[in-house]
Amino acid sequence: MNVFLGIDVGSVSTNIVLIDETHNVKQALYLRTLGRPIETLQNGLLKLYTLIPRETKVKGVGTTGSGRKLAALIVGADVVKNEITAHAVAAADQIPDVHSVLEIGGQDSKIIILENGIVSDFAMNTVCAAGTGSFLDQQAARLGLTIEEFSKLALKTKNPVRIAGRCSVFAESDMIHKQQLGHSISDIVAGLCQALVRNYLNNVGKGKDIKAPIIFQGGVAANPGIKIAFEEALGEKIIVPQWFNVMGAIGAAILAKEAVSGKNETNFKGFDLVKSDFTTLSFECQGCPNICEVIELYIDGNLKARWGDKCNKWTDAIENAG
Amino acid sequence: MILTFPHMGNMYIVVKGLLEYLDLDVVIPPFSSQKTLNLGVKYAPEFACLPLKINLGNLIEARQLGADTIIMAGGVGPCRFGLYAQVEKEILHELGYEYDTLVLEPPDKHLGQFIMRLKKIIGTNSWRKVIEAIKFSYQKACAIDLVERKVQYLRPREKRIGTVDIIYKHVLNTIDNAQSYISLQEATGLGLLKLEQVPVNDDLRIIKIGLIGEIYTLLEPFVNLEIEKELGKLGVEVTRSLYLSEWINSHLLMNYSKREKVKPFVQLAKPYLNYFVGGHGRETIGYAVGFSQEGFHGLIQIAPLTCMPEIVAHSILPKVREECNIPILTIYVDEQSGKAGLVTRLEAFIDLIRRQLENQRRIAK
Numbered sequence: 257m258n259v260f261l262g263i264d265v266g267s268v269s270t271n272i273v274l275i276d277e278t279h280n281v282k283q284a285l286y287l288r289t290l291g292r293p294i295e296t297l298q299n300g301l302l303k304l305y306t307l308i309p310r311e312t313k314v315k316g317v318g319t320t321g322s323g324r325k326l327a328a329l330i331v332g333a334d335v336v337k338n339e340i341t342a343h344a345v346a347a348a349d350q351i352p353d354v355h356s357v358l359e360i361g362g363q364d365s366k367i368i369i370l371e372n373g374i375v376s377d378f379a380m381n382t383v384c385a386a387g388t389g390s391f392l393d394q395q396a397a398r399l400g401l402t403i404e405e406f407s408k409l410a411l412k413t414k415n416p417v418r419i420a421g422r423c424s425v426f427a428e429s430d431m432i433h434k435q436q437l438g439h440s441i442s443d444i445v446a447g448l449c450q451a452l453v454r455n456y457l458n459n460v461g462k463g464k465d466i467k468a469p470i471i472f473q474g475g476v477a478a479n480p481g482i483k484i485a486f487e488e489a490l491g492e493k494i495i496v497p498q499w500f501n502v503m504g505a506i507g508a509a510i511l512a513k514e515a516v517s518g519k520n521e522t523n524f525k526g527f528d529l530v531k532s533d534f535t536t537l538s539f540e541c542q543g544c545p546n547i548c549e550v551i552e553l554y555i556d557g558n559l560k561a562r563w564g565d566k567c568n569k570w571t572d573a574i575e576n577a578g
Numbered sequence: 579m580i581l582t583f584p585h586m587g588n589m590y591i592v593v594k595g596l597l598e599y600l601d602l603d604v605v606i607p608p609f610s611s612q613k614t615l616n617l618g619v620k621y622a623p624e625f626a627c628l629p630l631k632i633n634l635g636n637l638i639e640a641r642q643l644g645a646d647t648i649i650m651a652g653g654v655g656p657c658r659f660g661l662y663a664q665v666e667k668e669i670l671h672e673l674g675y676e677y678d679t680l681v682l683e684p685p686d687k688h689l690g691q692f693i694m695r696l697k698k699i700i701g702t703n704s705w706r707k708v709i710e711a712i713k714f715s716y717q718k719a720c721a722i723d724l725v726e727r728k729v730q731y732l733r734p735r736e737k738r739i740g741t742v743d744i745i746y747k748h749v750l751n752t753i754d755n756a757q758s759y760i761s762l763q764e765a766t767g768l769g770l771l772k773l774e775q776v777p778v779n780d781d782l783r784i785i786k787i788g789l790i791g792e793i794y795t796l797l798e799p800f801v802n803l804e805i806e807k808e809l810g811k812l813g814v815e816v817t818r819s820l821y822l823s824e825w826i827n828s829h830l831l832m833n834y835s836k837r838e839k840v841k842p843f844v845q846l847a848k849p850y851l852n853y854f855v856g857g858h859g860r861e862t863i864g865y866a867v868g869f870s871q872e873g874f875h876g877l878i879q880i881a882p883l884t885c886m887p888e889i890v891a892h893s894i895l896p897k898v899r900e901e902c903n904i905p906i907l908t909i910y911v912d913e914q915s916g917k918a919g920l921v922t923r924l925e926a927f928i929d930l931i932r933r934q935l936e937n938q939r940r941i942a943k
Contacts, residue, residue, distance in 0.1 A: 322918065340926035341933075374937050375930040377905065380923060463896040545611035566804075566917075568740065 257282075257309065260316045261524065262509025263297065263331065264342065264502065265289065265323030268362025268389055269475060270296045271505040272304055274312075279349055279510060283307055284502045293323045297330060298530045305527045317524045318342075318512030320504050329553060329561050330534060332525040335508070335515040340366060340378050342507030347471050348373040349510055350497045356466045358486065358494075359503075360456070360476035362389040367460050379460050389475045391424045395431070395448070399441060403478075406445065410481025413446035421451025449481035453489050468492045473500040532556050541565060579603065579678075581699070582645030584633035585610050587797035588722050589822060591754045593649070596715035598757075600703045607640040610800040614639060619913050621669055627882040628801060628912050629794040630662050637666060641675045649699065652681040656856030657887055659794075714759070716831065719823035721753050721766040728773050730817065733810025734785075735778040743807065745772050782813060785931055788869030790819040790862045791880040792888050795911055797822065802880055802911060803920050809878075812928045817874070819843075819865035820858070843868060850894050857887030863894055870902035875931045877904060878924075883912040905930060 259282060264271040270293060274283040287300050318335040319327040320342035328336045339361075347357045348370055357368040365388050369377040381388070396406035410416075417439050420430045427448065434444050457466075470492055476482055477500040486494050499506060516522055535554045540547050550570045553561040562570045580603045583593055590606050597604045608614070610632050617638050618631030637648060648667070653660030663681040670677055680699055693708070700708050725746065732742045749769030756762035787809060795802050796818055806816045843864025851863045866877050879895065881888030892908050899906045907927045909920065 322922075338922045338925040338929065340922070341929045372937070374933050375926075376934070377899070378926060378930065380919075380926075463893065545608065545613035547612060 258313050258315045260509040260513045261314050262505040263319045263327050264321040264504035265293050265327045266321040271502040272300045273502050273505040275509045294534045302530045314524050316512035316516035316522045318508035320508040332523040335511045337511050339504050342504045344368045344375045345510050346503040346507035354469050354471050356470045358472045359474040361474040381460050407479040409442045410446040410449050412442040416446035417443050419447040419451040421455040449485040453485040471495050473503045475501050579647050580645045581647050582640035583649045584636040592715045592719045595718045596711050599711035605640050605643045605645040607636040647678040649680050652683040723821045723823045725769050734813045734815050737777040741776050785814045786874045787814050788874045788877045790865045795880045796820050803917050855887050855890045859887030859891045862891040866898045870904040877906045879908045883910040
């Protein structure tokens with residue numbers, strides 16, 4: 257069986273999927289990055305290898321997410337794409353006439369508007385991460401709940417309270433304040449969901465023409481409270497796709513299929529790469545007052561890549577050496 | 579009296595050219611760097627916009643090199659920049675950096691007013707010499723823009739990434755060092771000749787992007803995270819709404835030098851924004867319309883976070899986007915901005931445009 261591998265290395269999760277030639281998801285892994293992207297990726301691939309039949313052939317690999325470049329160097333990717341394109345491609349593949357994609361991940365949130373399956377406009381949160389997955393994680397932990405329990409709490413509400421959602425620090429103080437007044441936790445959590453949705457629509461969604469069909473994806477789409485809050489705010493039905501939490505990786509896999517079509521070869525290094533040793537080192541360049549932190553990637557002891565310098569003198573030294 | 583002034587892209591070459599022509603002592607602050615920004619962030623009010631912070635860093639660094647008099651533009655109207663010269667002077671004073679400050683308010687009324695303010699700086703120089711100096715430094719600005727437009731054209735086309743920028747840096751130095759019209763002409767001519775020799779790829783599908791927004795973030799590469807270079811790597815030819823010489827001509831010289839290049843942005847902006855909202859808000863809208871009429875593939879608006887005129891423009895741009903049918907991306911920068919985030923957005927934006935074009939081609943077939 258021929259498959260395509262999609263890898264999405266994000267701040268909170270590292271997602272790996274395998275799709276077949278007709279874009280059916282064969283395997284999907286959702287792993288916590290835990291600040292160790294390389295290790296997580298290696299473990300993920302190892303796990304994936306044990307799950308797939310022997311005759312599976314990886315024909316192409318795509319990477320996306322904030323760690324896309326690092327992941328591409330490690331696995332040998334055929335295509336490296338930003339997460340907006342990857343998410344849009346996956347959304348348009350799953351629901352072909354989709355118009356709006358709401359995506360909330362670990363640390364960023366975005367909105368993508370499509371016309372006839374092609375992105376026509378998008379926005380990403382710039383200076384504020386209020387309302388993203390990390391904040392919800394933190395609040396769940398504060399209330400001593402797992403994120404799954406926390407998600408379902410909002411559904412029990414009768415009377416959501418109003419929470420200030422502009423800033424996550426103030427949202428937290430406001431939640432504590434409402435809690436001390438005696439409101440039930442489910443009302444507070446439901447209020448928080450509404451506040452986050454308001455914040456999202458006012459910041460990321462500002463000036464965007466949100467129309468049905470609307471897809472809601474990314475890790476936070478697992479939270480039914482947020483979904484309901486979106487439906488109330490927009491007055492439209494919200495679709496949460498089956499693979500909502502690995503859509504970026506699916507998009508990367510589809511893009512990989514596009515990238516290798518017609519050339520029948522892949523840069524994929526094979527599953528043996530999990531045995532390789534990947535080390536990153538960094539140093540501060542003293543060449544000018546910018547004092548850039550330059551990062552070096554060693555694969556089995558050989559220097560393979562360098563990045564992080566503003567003037568590119570370190571980056572170029574490697575690229576020009578071939 | 580040792581003069582200095584804050585950086586704004588290549589403007590230092592022009593101002594230095596002007597002052598040195600008049601035999602005045604000048605200290606150019608070190609190029610804006612992380613150190614400059616750190617100094618500014620440390621001493622500036624947090625909610626001030628980025629130009630104030632970097633200005634402040636520049637002036638502290640220049641004081642350490644011996645400068646004692648600041649020349650700075652001021653301003654009237656809704657943009658906060660008009661007050662920055664005064665605010666910076668106060669902050670510097672409190673930190674113990676004593677400076678004399680000469681503020682040149684934009685002479686949007688008449689040239690004479692500008693000259694009057696200049697009188698304070700020029701001392702014993704004759705008016706005739708001042709006019710010569712202005713003309714000469716204006717020629718430097720024109721030379722820089724000529725070279726820069728060539729660089730913008732070549733960046734997406736060069737075979738080996740970075741070649742053009744190495745030459746560009748060198749040419750800027752030779753223009754900076756030119757002391758006479760002859761050496762300026764030579765520097766410009768040789769510079770263009772060198773750029774023409776850069777090996778280029780021919781059969782590329784180049785995307786044309788218009789860069790619009792606030793002047794400082796448009797002109798200062800350190801602040802806009804070298805957006806033009808990054809776009810070049812993505813195969814994009816960039817044209818800005820604002821070039822140094824055009825700005826000097828229209829704002830400081832009262833269109834003394836008649837140039838056809840200057841777009842009637844006020845007329846173009848009219849259906850959307852019929853009022854001077856401060857800063858370059860109206861230009862942003864006007865050029866957005868102008869660029870879309872000229873067949874550009876997309877527009878990128880760039881501004882410092884909390885910039886009021888650009889926030890006004892930002893809220894009007896969706897209408898322009900809809901009616902002129904052109905994709906627009908807005909980017910705000912401040913001291914927290916990271917290059918990775920910028921590159922992700924630029925990549926996605928250029929992807930969007932390329933996919934739309936491919937789709938149009940497919941339909942056309």
